[in-house]
Amino acid sequence: KIYKEPFRPQFHFSPEKNWMNDPNGMVYYKGVYHLFYQYYPEDIVWGPMHWGHATSTDLIHWQQKKIALFPDKLGMIFSGSAVVDLKNTSGLGTLANPPMIAIFTYHDMEGEKSGKTNFQTQGLAYSLDEGNTWLKYEGNPIIGNVDIKDFRDPKVFWNSVTNLWNLVLVAGDHAQFYTSKNLINWTFESEFGKGIGAHGGVWECPDIFKLKVANSNEEKWVLLISINPGAPNGGSGTQYFIGDFDGKSFKTKQKEVKWVDYGADNYAGVTYNDAPKNKRIFIGWMSNWHYARNTPTKNWRSAMTVPRELSLEKLRGDYVLKNAAVEQLKKQVISEFSKDVLVIPANQTITLIYDNLNQSEVKFKAQSKNLKLIFSNTVKDSLVIDYNVTKNIFSIDRRHSGFVNFEENFGKEIHKTSIPNIISKTVEYRILLDWSSIEIFLNGGIYSFTEQIFPKKPYTNLSIQSNEEQEIKNITINKIKGIW
Ligand code: FRU
DSSP: OOOOSTTOOSSSOOOSSEEEEEEEEEEEETTEEEEEEEEETTOSSOOSOEEEEEEESSSSSOEEEEEEEOOBTTBEEEEEEEEEOTTOTTSSSOSSSOOEEEEEEEEOHHHHHTTOSOOEEEEEEEESSTTSSOEEOTTOOSBOOSSOSSEEEEEEEEETTTTEEEEEEEESSSEEEEEESSSSSOEEEEEEOTTSSOOSSEEEEEEEEEEEBTTSSOEEEEEEEEEESOOTTSSOEEEEEEEEEOSSOEEOOOOSOEESOOSSOOEEEEEOBSOGGGOOEEEEESOOTTTGGGSSOSSEEOOBOOOEEEEEEEETTEEEEEEEEOGGGGGGEEEEEEEEEEEEOTTOEEEEEOTTGGGEEEEEEEESSOEEEEEEOTTOOEEEEEEETTTTEEEEEEEESSOOTTSTTTTSSOEEEEOTTOOSSEEEEEEEEETTEEEEEETTTTEEEEEEOOOSSOOOEEEEEOSSOEEEEEEEEEEEOOOO
């Protein structure tokens, strides 16, 4: 099946039709990456939530599968995660055929309407055929709720140090940690987050995992927390904490608020359980609750980020979470233009013309000097990316990038980010442009910026400017093959 509607991403996952939000239940099993997602099958706006399902063997090409989880008498199916219960600790499968287990939030709309505060509980479903068909556990909910209004988005994983299952969920302004022997009976262990980190909105979609710190023997735990609103560029965004986790509680010395991505459109992102070679693969929802339901697409709404591999580095004495597109994307790329050295004379514009910019990868190494990149088309849409080295500010201006008036927040402001962690003399840019998104990675993902754009016509021109003479090295423009 080939999707060709206006703005349809050609190398990002999007559902065949109708509304999608958060990625859910990401688990790798028997050579297959499962991606479930918040899905409303009847409209292109949010509605009673189901879990949609897609699978991939390479994280690039996706197969659309049938809906995995439907609402039931306990409520709609909100966000959550999945594991394979290899030791059959739950007893819901067998050792020979271990169950795939999804733990998610039930949202009881009737309860909410009648003014109750305990309308979100955690439920379990299992599959004995590798995620194709699902059964709800008869004893649901497995974690009840006394009176916490926002109590959701459980992420579950096997802790090989404690030999127990761990679960983290969010409860309004903090995260809660639980343990279990069998994925069914859960013990509350601790909470984290009151008074720490960003609190401009409720906490959502937590995730926690361990990573090696590059060039050292150190290991640290990373806690992801999405918040909405309260992100640096308005609306929804995902912050992270670096610390230690002993299977029961998470501790950090971190003072500063840190963000996974500094663009406006990377939300609710979480990582795969059991990815091969111990990799930490992240996928985010490429939208923002500010305007998610207003974007100018028809038939379907929204897409996921490219899958990204997460890693940790220590820079300027502090931990930084890097995210860079997975290496599998390389095989989608066809080189169409390249130049070893491109000189940009001071105060002049060099323009590269290329028809396929809306399905391309642009890469180069720049000197750490002021640099402006302008993507534009024949109908005068322009997307401006500006690195002001003197002020150390990186900005994305999509105010005139195409259709922007569908909602007031979308094109209101230039998105500006201070980027103190770019400390090298050369700055590596990698830009992925699809029909309705741009993802920018600096220095291998020390910073990433993800934004939606809706150009009235595809961009055909890439203009490069600086007020100082610049030497751009190894610039390439590659076509990215469609995945459908
Ligand atoms: C995040 C979120 C989750 C919730 C889901 C509902 O975008 O609000 O907290 O489970 O979306 O669709």
